[in-house]
Amino acid sequence: MSLNPNGIESIARPTFGNPAVALPSLAGHSTSYLRLAKRRAKEDPHIFGPRARDYYLDTLKMEQREQEAQAALRKVYGPPAPGELEHVSTLWTDRYPLEPKKSRLFLKWFHEKYPS
Secondary structure (H helix, E strand, O other): OEEOOOOOEEOOOOOOOOHHHHHHHHHHHHHHHHHHHHHHHHHOHHHHOOOHHHHHHHHHHHHHHHHHHHHHHHHHHOOOOOOOOOOOOOHHHHHOOOOHHHHHHHHHHHHHHOOO
16 A cells, blocks of 8 residues: 555555557467367367357257157157156257266266255
């Protein structure tokens, strides 16, 4: 702390240096981010690519159609008999497959969060 000309204590404002000097380092970080984003888009275009939103919306539409078909089948044939397995959609796991290591981590998290 220091005294200003009026005799009042003031806190020194932190200085951040010359912004022109920091600009190249920020540009370096942004180019590395763009490089990483392009690489991820090549590996998983349906998740990180420019059409990822369309892919997601298509998945939602497919899920809705599948639920409507299941509702129609249930209306015609009735609910499954006791002890019979119900239909479980695998649409999301088919369209967005998890890597084995990531799925193990997800299952560990899920079981910790929702113990059965």
